[in-house]
Amino acid sequence: MKIAVLSGKGGTGKTLVSVNLAAVAKTSTYIDCDVEEPNGYLFFKPDDIQEEEISVKIPRVDDKLCNGCRKCVGLCKFNALAFIKEKLFVFEEVCHSCGGCVLLCPEKALTEKEKKIGKVQKGISGNVKVKTGILNTGEASGVPIIKRLINESKDNNDLTFIDCPPGSACIVMESIKDADYCILVAEPTLFGVHNLKMVYELVKLFNKPFGVVLNKCLEGENPAEKFCLENNITILRRILFEHELGMLNSNAEIAVRESKKYSAIFSSLLETVKREV
Amino acid sequence: MKIVIPVDEKDMATNVCVSFGRAPYFLVYDTETQESLFLDNSAAASTGGAGIKAAQTIVDNKADALLTPRCGENAADVLKAADIKIFKTTDAPVKGNIKAFIAGKLPLLDEIHAGFHRHGGN
Numbered sequence: 001m002k003i004a005v006l007s008g009k010g011g012t013g014k015t016l017v018s019v020n021l022a023a024v025a026k027t028s029t030y031i032d033c034d035v036e037e038p039n040g041y042l043f044f045k046p047d048d049i050q051e052e053e054i055s056v057k058i059p060r061v062d063d064k065l066c067n068g069c070r071k072c073v074g075l076c077k078f079n080a081l082a083f084i085k086e087k088l089f090v091f092e093e094v095c096h097s098c099g100g101c102v103l104l105c106p107e108k109a110l111t112e113k114e115k116k117i118g119k120v121q122k123g124i125s126g127n128v129k130v131k132t133g134i135l136n137t138g139e140a141s142g143v144p145i146i147k148r149l150i151n152e153s154k155d156n157n158d159l160t161f162i163d164c165p166p167g168s169a170c171i172v173m174e175s176i177k178d179a180d181y182c183i184l185v186a187e188p189t190l191f192g193v194h195n196l197k198m199v200y201e202l203v204k205l206f207n208k209p210f211g212v213v214l215n216k217c218l219e220g221e222n223p224a225e226k227f228c229l230e231n232n233i234t235i236l237r238r239i240l241f242e243h244e245l246g247m248l249n250s251n252a253e254i255a256v257r258e259s260k261k262y263s264a265i266f267s268s269l270l271e272t273v274k275r276e277v
Numbered sequence: 278m279k280i281v282i283p284v285d286e287k288d289m290a291t292n293v294c295v296s297f298g299r300a301p302y303f304l305v306y307d308t309e310t311q312e313s314l315f316l317d318n319s320a321a322a323s324t325g326g327a328g329i330k331a332a333q334t335i336v337d338n339k340a341d342a343l344l345t346p347r348c349g350e351n352a353a354d355v356l357k358a359a360d361i362k363i364f365k366t367t368d369a370p371v372k373g374n375i376k377a378f379i380a381g382k383l384p385l386l387d388e389i390h391a392g393f394h395r396h397g398g399n
Binding site for chain 2: 076078079084085091096
């Protein structure tokens, strides 16, 4: 069973929810797909780390074969190619590795070369297998790293929690692609509703079953809760905005491993989610 | 000398556009013949790499100089490879900037920013 945890913006509690659910389960796999700023490993502090570098293919020009027809320049939707003073330039950080230019080149002047864009780290933290995707700074897209993380877990039936990147762009779509269920984490603010709506539309588009965790709940009006009630969205759990939880989390401690109270709360959330799936 | 300026509108009373890569139009101005021509910037709606594509347009129009308030790294690399000089505009409208350029009063643009890439997410 694969459960993706997402939200429209950073800082709502995706990592809090996915790390604690993974830790409270008997055995599980935690995958950090927030490759631009992975932080789940800070909580799990995994041992037995294994690393694998991830590369993509980018074009290389043979200036002797290039006749300046510019077909590749016209094709590239990301404008990674420019033709200046009879010479083709490749902007490697802008290239999205589609391979289209190489296929199109009538002179066969373009070939592919490997470029390292980041790595995948795997380790163990007690009952949890921890997998982390790390994108090198300045790279165009973390999608190839997320693909690797998701594809290698494809046929595995472990209870898996996917900590998604914030937002609803390609990297999030890639992260939830194989998920059986999506947990949307939302804050009790108008801005929180705006961001909840983005991921709500995304999971509907992907036809994924989903429910919402209302995080940082305070007394008084909760616009995110109102949005859920108005749209008949399942509310899985309300997590209170508490000093104790904030302290544990900001000290990079896993709440369910430190406190019986939070262990009970996240166990109950896990049961609710399992029932929903 | 042929100069190019990113502009907001297609007329000589326009202001200089704050963006280079995503400016709606470019004014191509010949300082000798005083001829002017407005180009649509096909890079404005690009998913990414707008600066590179816009700079390619400047190169293809055989400009000698670009007058702009700012310019990103990738665009600057393209322009540099084509030996096109980049000058920094003032807050004045386009006409004032052309006058200042002819009088030699515009400085070379020396701060090249690292770009505003990936704001649309990938």
